[in-house]
Amino acid sequence: MGQTGPLLSLKNIxxxxxxxxxxxxxxxxxxxxxxxxxxxxxxxxxxxLMSILFGMPVIAETGGFTGTIELNGQEMHFASPFDxxxxxxxxxxxxxxxxxxxxxxENIVLNRESMKPSILNDAFGDRMSTLDRPEMKTRAVGAIxxxxxxxxxxxxVSEMPVGHKQFTEIAREISRKNTKILIxxxxxxxxxxxxxxxxLDSLKKLAREGVGIIFxxxxxxxxxxxxxxxxxxxxxxxxxxxxxxxxxxxxxxxWMVGRSISGEAGPREESRALEEEIFSVEHLWVDMPGESxxxxxxxxxxxxxxxxxxxxxxxxxxxxxxxxxxxxxxxxVHLEGKEISLNNPAAALKAGMSFVSEDRRGVGLLLDESLxxxxxxxxxxxxxxxxxxxxxxxxxxxxSKAMEGxxxxxxxxxxxxxxxxxxxxxxxxxxxxxxxxxxxxxxxxPNVLFVSEPTRGIDVGAKKLVIDTLKKYNREYGxxxxxxxxxxxxxxxxxxxxxIIDEGKIAGILPPSADVAEFGILMAGATDxxxxxxxxxxxxxxxxx
Amino acid sequence: MRDIKTSIQDFGWPRIIIFIxxxxxFILAPIVGxxxxxxxxxxxxxxxxxxxxxxxxxxxxxxxxxxxxxxALGIVAGLLGSTLSLQFEWRGFMGFFGAIALSLPFSIxxxxxxxxxxxxxxxxxxxxxxxxxxxxxxxxxxxxxxxxYSNPQMVWxxxxxxxxxxxxxxxxWFKILNNFLAVKIGQFFxxxxxxxxxxxxxxxxxxxxxxxxxxxxxxxxxSNPDFARASGVNADKMRTISVIMSTFLGAVGIIVYEQSFxxxxxxxxxxxxxxxAIAAILIGGASVNKASMVNxxxxxxxxxxxxxxxxxxxxxxxxxxMSEVIRMIVSNGIILYALTRKAKVTK
Numbered sequence: 001m002g003q004t005g006p007l008l009s010l011k012n013i014x015x016x017x018x019x020x021x022x023x024x025x026x027x028x029x030x031x032x033x034x035x036x037x038x039x040x041x042x043x044x045x046x047x048x049l050m051s052i053l054f055g056m057p058v059i060a061e062t063g064g065f066t067g068t069i070e071l072n073g074q075e076m077h078f079a080s081p082f083d084x085x086x087x088x089x090x091x092x093x094x095x096x097x098x099x100x101x102x103x104x105x106e107n108i109v110l111n112r113e114s115m116k117p118s119i120l121n122d123a124f125g126d127r128m129s130t131l132d133r134p135e136m137k138t139r140a141v142g143a144i145x146x147x148x149x150x151x152x153x154x155x156x157v158s159e160m161p162v163g164h165k166q167f168t169e170i171a172r173e174i175s176r177k178n179t180k181i182l183i184x185x186x187x188x189x190x191x192x193x194x195x196x197x198x199x200l201d202s203l204k205k206l207a208r209e210g211v212g213i214i215f216x217x218x219x220x221x222x223x224x225x226x227x228x229x230x231x232x233x234x235x236x237x238x239x240x241x242x243x244x245x246x247x248x249x250x251x252x253x254x255w256m257v258g259r260s261i262s263g264e265a266g267p268r269e270e271s272r273a274l275e276e277e278i279f280s281v282e283h284l285w286v287d288m289p290g291e292s293x294x295x296x297x298x299x300x301x302x303x304x305x306x307x308x309x310x311x312x313x314x315x316x317x318x319x320x321x322x323x324x325x326x327x328x329x330x331x332x333v334h335l336e337g338k339e340i341s342l343n344n345p346a347a348a349l350k351a352g353m354s355f356v357s358e359d360r361r362g363v364g365l366l367l368d369e370s371l372x373x374x375x376x377x378x379x380x381x382x383x384x385x386x387x388x389x390x391x392x393x394x395x396x397x398x399x400s401k402a403m404e405g406x407x408x409x410x411x412x413x414x415x416x417x418x419x420x421x422x423x424x425x426x427x428x429x430x431x432x433x434x435x436x437x438x439x440x441x442x443x444x445x446p447n448v449l450f451v452s453e454p455t456r457g458i459d460v461g462a463k464k465l466v467i468d469t470l471k472k473y474n475r476e477y478g479x480x481x482x483x484x485x486x487x488x489x490x491x492x493x494x495x496x497x498x499x500i501i502d503e504g505k506i507a508g509i510l511p512p513s514a515d516v517a518e519f520g521i522l523m524a525g526a527t528d529x530x531x532x533x534x535x536x537x538x539x540x541x542x543x544x545x
Numbered sequence: 546m547r548d549i550k551t552s553i554q555d556f557g558w559p560r561i562i563i564f565i566x567x568x569x570x571f572i573l574a575p576i577v578g579x580x581x582x583x584x585x586x587x588x589x590x591x592x593x594x595x596x597x598x599x600x601x602x603x604x605x606x607x608x609x610x611x612x613x614x615x616x617a618l619g620i621v622a623g624l625l626g627s628t629l630s631l632q633f634e635w636r637g638f639m640g641f642f643g644a645i646a647l648s649l650p651f652s653i654x655x656x657x658x659x660x661x662x663x664x665x666x667x668x669x670x671x672x673x674x675x676x677x678x679x680x681x682x683x684x685x686x687x688x689x690x691x692x693x694y695s696n697p698q699m700v701w702x703x704x705x706x707x708x709x710x711x712x713x714x715x716x717x718w719f720k721i722l723n724n725f726l727a728v729k730i731g732q733f734f735x736x737x738x739x740x741x742x743x744x745x746x747x748x749x750x751x752x753x754x755x756x757x758x759x760x761x762x763x764x765x766x767x768s769n770p771d772f773a774r775a776s777g778v779n780a781d782k783m784r785t786i787s788v789i790m791s792t793f794l795g796a797v798g799i800i801v802y803e804q805s806f807x808x809x810x811x812x813x814x815x816x817x818x819x820x821x822a823i824a825a826i827l828i829g830g831a832s833v834n835k836a837s838m839v840n841x842x843x844x845x846x847x848x849x850x851x852x853x854x855x856x857x858x859x860x861x862x863x864x865x866x867m868s869e870v871i872r873m874i875v876s877n878g879i880i881l882y883a884l885t886r887k888a889k890v891t892k
Contacts, residue, residue, distance in 0.1 A: 326775055346777030355775065363771040368835070373765070378776040381762055390753075397756045 005073050007032045007212045008181055013067035015048055015059070022048050023236045027067070028229075030181065030212045035203065037227030037244065038216045039256055041311070041486075044233040046216050050183060054084045054091055088180040090173030092187055096165050100158035104151055105133075105140040108172045114139065143175035146209070148202045163195035167202075174206065182206065183214045188222055189313070200226050218311055220249045220256075220524035232256055253520025257488060272496060274301040278480050279448050284331035285504075286315070286322025293318035293329075294504030300448070300482060305474050307495030307512075308484045311523050315504040316484050317358055320450035324348045324355040326363070335448060349382045354446035356437045358453035358484070360430070364437040367426035371418060372403040374425050375410055375439045382444065410439035414469060431462025438469060449473070452484045467494055488519055557830050563847050570854040577861040582734040584854060590723070591849040593740035594805045597747050598822040599829075599845045601794035605670075606836040607755065608787035609767030610663055612823050615674035617682050618659055619795020620815040622651035624685075627800050627809050628708065631717055632696050640718040641804055648796035655681075656789030663788060664781045675819075682815050689811050712809040721804050740805060747797065748838045754790075763787055767834050798822075820880050824848055827883035852876055 006029035015023040023045045030036050040046050051058060052065050055078025059065055069076050071087055078084045081091075098107050106113075114135035120128035137153050144151045149167050157165060166187060173182055184203075188196040196219075204226060207213055217223050223230060223244075230247060232240040232255040240255045280299035286292060293315040300306045310316040322329030325345035333340045341347045348355075357363040366374050379385040386403050387396040407421040414435040418428055425436060434454060441449055451470060455463040471494055473479045485491050491498050492512040499509045500522035507522040553561065575581050598616065605613045613619075626648025635643040659677060666673045690707040694700055699712045713719070725739025754760045765773040766783045773780050799818070803809050826836060829844020855875045856868035 324775070345775055346779075349777045357775060359771075362769075363775050366765055366768045366772050368768050369765070373761075377761070377765055377772075380758055382777050384758065387758055395753075395757055397753065398758075398761055 009070040015065040037223035040233035045236040090179040108140040143171040254517035257520035278302040286318040286329040288318040288327040291318040307491035307498035310501035316501040352447040354441040376403040431458040598798035604787040604790040615678040617678035617815040619792035623796030623799035652793035656792035660785030660788035824880040824883040
């Protein structure tokens with residue numbers, strides 16, 4: 001085997017989805033026994049890169065890619081994941097792909113079971129062979145031993161703790177005779193700290209046995225701990241490819257997050273003196289699938305724009321959804337001194353809060369109804385506006401004229417491109433749909449406005465308009481805005497303070513002028529202290545790496 | 546040109562084709578010896594008989610519960626109301642509106658339970674609803690026998706208890722609406738003013754309701770339940786209200802049908818009433834989650850028109866009497882067609 005050259009070598013990989021470039025000339029080498037840490041923000045291109053490497057059909061369907069993949073110096077063309085498996089690549093996905101009703105052994109050797117010929121073979125061929133269970137178990141135990149963990153080979157996957165499921169997945173990949181390269185996509189995301197440590201140890205053990213490992217994670221501490229080489233992806237470009245020795249978490253964080261560390265992210269507002277507290281949250285928990293909030297507390301001053309950032313899946317989206325009563329939540333929330341009852345959307349809206357959902361098409365809009373309906377509906381239901389009495393106030397009817405007036409007002413105000421107030425919401429473009437969602441929230445005349453991912457999936461021009469509109473409302477009407485976004489630069493350009501959420505808790509609250517690296521460290525969960533970590537402690541944390 | 550094209554598209558080709566076919570039948574009728582005035586009178590009559598049953602489907606479609614295959618529940622509520630009205634020997638308008646009033650509490654109870662059940666099986670409302678209807682009709686088959694009705698007009702003559710399968714409304718409130726302000730032209734044509742007026746009032750009331758705050762919320766629940774919930778609307782409550790409304794309108798519908806038809810039909814009779822109503826509203830251009838008054842009126846007219854005209858014209862052409870067979874073929878054929886179209890109009 002090629003002891004000298006790299007085991008795997010990616011050269012000039014580029015990929016675009018319908019003109020939207022997601023990878024640009026990415027390349028790196030992986031040597032035998034080496035652990036390569038691949039880090040990057042959500043959307044930096046990690047998943048796409050791995051899909052290309054693995055020959056996922058989605059790549060070919062969207063127009064293929066350019067660049068070459070070399071394995072042991074030979075150029076490879078994987079038409080499907082099966083080719084990649086045959087060539088010696090193993091992949092452990094973020095989501096488990098195990099059969100819950102099967103045992104550890106059965107899952108590990110699935111589709112590669114050891115066979116015993118039976119008498120039916122003569123008549124029907126190999127398909128009639130029976131399973132050689134003792135042999136299967138031996139192989140499974142061998143793989144588990146190679147991994148260096150404790151796993152019961154006869155346990156059903158459905159009864160396992162998550163950590164064991166993860167180990168079973170890895171054992172399955174390394175039980176293949178020819179697996180030389182193992183790719184792990186966020187393997188520690190679902191593990192507890194102690195489980196993660198065991199996993200990292202077994203990965204090191206595997207590497208010593210000559211397996212090349214690509215370790216994808218946003219937990220920078222883990223990457224810094226086990227990687228030999230670190231590749232940082234940012235906006236589809238491999239911005240760094242350095243040996244791990246001597247690299248601090250802070251370095252990685254700033255490479256990962258910073259558009260540029262000098263911070264030329266446009267003019268920022270002067271810090272404003274806003275004293276009066278309007279809104280506070282204590283010990284909030286929210287049970288939102290994939291975005292659960294564990295224990296969050298913060299307070300917002302009147303007229304402030306408060307930003308909430310963090311990586312996907314850490315719980316930042318759960319905060320507004322929980323406060324607005326869309327997912328089961330607990331804790332205490334006060335608005336203007338009054339406690340807001342949770343789990344009741346109507347109460348939250350009546351109290352003067354309003355929410356622009358991140359799920360525009362799912363929650364934010366009535367796609368099949370007119371723009372008038374979309375903008376006026378919440379005000380009709382909550383405040384009883386845009387209704388007119390009929391038969392001397394016996395009952396009320398929708399006031400079409402008033403609804404049309406309201407709709408026209410916002411079409412003009414927000415510059416919504418549409419054919420008229422009767423147009424259906426589904427016919428608008430993403431940016432204009434977002435403006436409709438904003439108009440719906442503004443029509444409620446809220447005291448506190450939650451905006452969740454306001455610029456997701458809309459083009460650059462519309463992004464600016466949306467941000468400017470938010471700012472305008474804040475400045476002109478004194479609306480307090482709590483903005484949740486994955487895009488740190490966006491938060492830094494508009495917010496007065498920014499809280500970073502990690503694992504369902506606030507990792508720290510920073511002013512927008514803080515160094516990007518500090519944001520990066522908070523996002524990457526490099527701090528151990530559970531909440532309210534201030535800048536100093538973040539800075540202290542860095543040398544530990 | 547474009548205006549014509551878009552208005553045709555709005556109206557929908559299937560409706561245009563059926564409409565043309567209906568006109569052809571009307572033209573053919575006098576040629577094969579079917580009286581045109583009697584036919585038109587018949588069509589208007591049947592339209593009035595069935596329209597409210599079709600209207601009953603609208604609230605549940607709007608609230609996202611789909612087509613109410615469990616309409617039999619409302620029909621049973623109406624049967625209870627009308628048999629009770631007969632039991633109390635209420636006559637005339639008192640009997641008719643009394644029957645409606647008596648069916649209201651039953652509609653609310655049935656609708657509430659049915660609505661709670663449908664809230665637990667979201668996405669499967671139509672299948673579950675159908676079996677709710679079927680099984681409830683069967684339970685009522687026992688109830689009609691054991692309930693202590695005593696009016697000799699209604700109970701089996703030999704036993705003195707248990708309701709008959711068909712009970713005449715003659716002498717109570719037979720044709721009470723049909724004859725109200727009816728315009729009679731010649732020997733065969735009667736314009737059922739009262740009946741059509743009543744249908745129009747019902748449609749108007751439902752239309753008004755749909756424009757109210759609750760009605761608006763109901764429509765939004767059907768359009769996007771998550772949106773409605775985020776706007777502080779209790780989606781389950783709206784759905785339950787829509788089911789109760791649908792059940793009550795079904796009760797009113799069957800009472801209107803009985804006064805025109807002349808008989809209260811019990812036992813398994815509610816079952817075959819459901820599918821024609823659904824077929825009518827689908828032919829009228831409604832989809833599984835959007836329906837309007839126009840859909841109700843056009844759909845009922847086309848469906849009942851076809852159902853009245855086809856058998857009589859074909860009978861006359863073939864010189865046989867197989868009108869019931871042809872009626873079954875046409876009615877079930879249209880239902881089949883309408884249900885296949887259903888997939889096309891859903892999102």
